[in-house]
Every structure is written in structure tokens, then in C-alpha cells.
Amino acid sequence: MVSPVYLRIVEDIREKISNAVLKPGDAIPSEKALGEEYGASRMTVRKGLAILANEGYIYSIPGKGNFVQKPELNKYCICYDEMNNSINSVDKTKLLEVSIIMPDDKLAGELQITRNRNVILIRRLFYTDGTPVAYDIKYLLYQKGMPIVEKEIAHATFPEMLSGSVPLLALRKELTIYAAVPGEEIKKYLNIYHELALLVVEQKLYNSENKPVGMGITYYRGDYIKLQGASQ
């Protein structure tokens, strides 16, 4: 079997959609018809169509048929890792602070907790070639059994910090990206003496019950970071 039948079906139909032979909203031949066309059973045809549906090319309406999907024009996938981006990679970190704090009203609200709940505060600086390029703050809900080993924390990305206490596959993550002018404290940490923009990335992590388990803010020197995304 050089190439399975269902893959030939997938490739053929995908090609027709890419070349606009089949346009969004058009009906695809019925599963019975495709089976006859390719000399395949209905289950084999369905396997191919399931793949196309999964890739976002088609959708089906029970009782009616399969149809070409309208493309998602504005979806992008971005791989964000505090320590690595497309123009830069962190080669040194400095742990400024690890402490247990009681949250203020704003933080308690963000983390959906009361003000007497313990929170771990971690502040770090990221360096590239000896230059400080980012100032990083993390707040983690303290969980019993959570390892606060400084050596581990210093170089960990945010999800990694939680790997001991939360099953990572249950983690839901949110990202917010914006630009800002640095305040005096950050200017000092990042050795900024002239006008410079910051790229700010906020992360928020939720457990499987959709409760926040941590949030973080990273302030990058604008001249040391580019985030990249792509469709698909």
C-alpha cells in the first residue's frame, strides 16, 4: 500500500479547495458518491473527510451533506516562551526575590482569592550577553508540597514552575500583549537611559476547575524581543 486510499481522498479534496475548484459553501459529493469514485467503502471515505474537517477545510450537516468551510482569516499560532523569542534568547537569569506575600486587593481580585491566602512572589531579571533584557514578576498560589527550590525557579518558565503541583495537561493559559513606556524602577533594572518602548507580556494560568493558579508579567526591552506567529 503506497499511500492509503483515505489520504488520496484528503489530498484530492484539499487541492480542489486550495485551487478554488471547490469554494466556501460548496457541497462535496456525498460519501456514497466518493466511495464509488475512489472504489472505497464508506468508512474509508469518512476517515478522509474527518481529517479534512479537523484541518478546518470542511464541515458537515447531518441529513444534508459535507460542505467547504469559510477560512479562518485571523487565527495565528504563537509559541511564547519567556526565555526565547525570534531575535533573542536568554542566557542568564538573576533571581531578585522569592518570598511569600499576602496579596493586595488588586492581586487578590486577579487571582480570585481572599487577602489572607499565601502567594509566592518571584522577581527575576533576564540577561542576553551580559545585558539585562527583561524584568519578570510571577505570582503563584502557594500549594502545600510546592517546591520552592531557588535553583529550579531561577531558570524555569512559568508552566514549569507549576509542574510539581498541577497536572500540566489540565492547565489553561492566557496571554496578553501590549506596549508601554518604562517606569523609573524598570528603567533602573534594565539600564535604560534614553527613550525606549517596552513589550509587556502578561500570562495567566488556570487549573482544570478554571481557577487561577498564577499570573506573571514580563517587561521586555523593545529592542530585544520580537514575537512571531503563523497561521495553521
Place this chain on the structure above:
Amino acid sequence: MVSPVYLRIVEDIREKISNAVLKPGDAIPSEKALGEEYGASRMTVRKGLAILANEGYIYSIPGKGNFVQKPELNKYCICYDEMNNSINSVDKTKLLEVSIIMPDDKLAGELQITRNRNVILIRRLFYTDGTPVAYDIKYLLYQKGMPIVEKEIAHATFPEMLSGSVPLLALRKELTIYAAVPGEEIKKYLNIYHELALLVVEQKLYNSENKPVGMGITYYRGDYIKLQGASQ
């Protein structure tokens, strides 16, 4: 049939992975064993496993078995639309320029064309509540039959501009995000009189042969935009 058998299988196994009953690398019971456990045929079991594989929970090794996947810790999905973001939405646009130009060396390189190829240049301002919030530049490879209707261009997002000449499902898109300090020209367009950071978003579009068909840069006032992403 209240809930199909294959969905029960999916939910059971997904639950076990989320609760760390099954950990990354662990083997899942064989398809035969699962079939006996759920009183289902092997094809039904496989349908469930295919869904889990597609969701990124498991993977399979032929001849060995199905295994729990290590989670993707840094993948985020972001919906980017020039005109809409999480804190702001453009309600007016102003077309500054639509013209056909010959690219300079830099642009020709970016678009992988020779300097005698025609390029459409579009410059726009985006407004929210009467305030200019973004300055937008687009370069499109001129294709014969391309509609340059000013009314259409003024309010279109980048992929929409190409909808007449390129099958949109074949479009591959790239995004680059960074922060910068505004230059004099942009300060003038965006009425910036004090220190302010810009969020800059570059878009590059490719056709099905992976040749660039357009690129765009949008300069947002840092106080008027936040981009958001999420896992899944």
C-alpha cells in the same frame, strides 16, 4: 443513544490524563482491551483514540501502543484583526494613499520580487471615537484583475484585500509583534505629543506556492491596544 460510546471513551481517558491518573509517557490500554472494557468494537475504540490524538492528549507508535503525550507548554492561539482587539475597536478609517509603486531594494527583497514589479501601496489611519489610534501600511503584489476600489480597501482587513485574487484557504500568514518608539512622522499622524510606546504588528501573506503576496505594518498607540491569546 444518549452519548455515543466513542465519546464516553474520549471523556474517560481525557479525565484520567487531566487528573494525572495517566501521566505523560504512560501506555494506554490496548485497543482490544479498551474494546472489551467498553463493550465496543475496535473501530469504535479507534474513533475515540483518534479524537484524543487530535486534541494532543495521546500519540501512537505502530506495533507498540498508544501513549500519553507530553503537553505543549508554550503554544497559544491568537485572533488578530487589525480593526479589533481586546480593549479597542476601530470605528472609522481614513485612506491616506493608494498608489502603484516600484519597490525599493528592501521591499523587493521582502516580497521576493524584482524592482520592476508593480506593488500596490495602501496607507491608512484607524480611529476610535475620533482619535487616531493606528497607522497602517500595506504592500500588495499587483495581480491582473485585482480590484482597487477605494471604498472596499478603506475598511478591509489584510486577507480580505486579497480575496478577489487569491483563494483564501491557500493563504499562509505570518505575524511579528514588537514594541517601538514612534518616529516624527508617526507622532504627527497619531497626535502623539508626549512619550508613548507603539505596538507594531507586521503581517506577511504567502500563496500556496509559498511566495509572498503582500506585507503590512500596523503601528498602534500603546495605550489603545492589547492583543490576547489562549491555549487550546
Place this chain on the structure above:
DNA sequence: AAGTGGTCTAGACCACTAG
């Protein structure tokens, strides 16, 4: 009533992995 997709079965043969 005829056609469509959704679910499911009980087999089959293959290629691969492991002891």
C-alpha cells in the same frame, strides 16, 4: 420516501515490535 450523514460491528490482512 429517498437521500444524507452519524454510529457501530465483526470480521480481515498488513507491518511493526518484542521476547
Place this chain on the structure above:
DNA sequence: TAGTGGTCTAGACCACTTG
């Protein structure tokens, strides 16, 4: 050699849509 996943079939019954 026994067990595993990968492909495939030829049926079946169901719920749904359309005329």
C-alpha cells in the same frame, strides 16, 4: 510467535433533511 496499531470492508440501524 504473539501482540500491537494501521488500513479497509460490507454490511446495519438511526436521525435528520428534502421533496
